[in-house]
Amino acid sequence: MVTLFRNRRARALAACALSAALVSAGSAEALAASPTPTPKPSMSRAAASVTVKANPTTVKAGRSVRFTGRTTGIPTGTSVRLQQEKNGKWTTLKTSTKVEKGKSFLITTRPTSKGTHSYRVMVGKTHSGTVTVTVQ
Structure with missing residues (x-):
């Protein structure tokens, strides 16, 4: 036992x-x-971007041109400013709007001088590409 x-x-x-x-x-x-544990990437915002289109692209002097576009990474309610290139420098026009709920915007202007004009929109420090409008 x-x-x-x-x-x-x-x-x-x-x-x-x-x-x-x-x-x-x-x-x-x-x-x-x-x-060694690697830090996980934080959920950061997507890079801010803005697009714009002009309609119509050819207009008679004094008639309205509508600039529509969409934003990414920019909060709703942010101010959108229209700029025109004059003598190689971008000038901010008095017209403005805000980014709407669907991340889109609509802004209008009435160009009065004949010729080809270049426009873009600014949202904060982000600007769109250039669109060209011909005024007759």
Whole structure:
């Protein structure tokens, strides 16, 4: 009977030692194998952008031109300003509007001088590409 207890005790001790060895070896291996944690990218806003189209692109002097467009990464309610290129410099016109709920906008002007005019819109520090309007 004494030998039975010794065998059980020896088996239990061996099982504990083996378990401890496996646990410590597994955690040491896991620590050694795991790379340095890299920070996850934060959810940042998409880059701000704005597009614009003119309609019509050819107009008689004094008639309205509608500039419509869409924005990305710009909050609703942000001011939209129309600019015209004059002598190589962009001049902000008095007309303005705001970015609407669907991230779109509509702004109008009435060019009075004949010729080809270049326009763009500014939303904050972001500007659109240039559109050309011919005034007859």
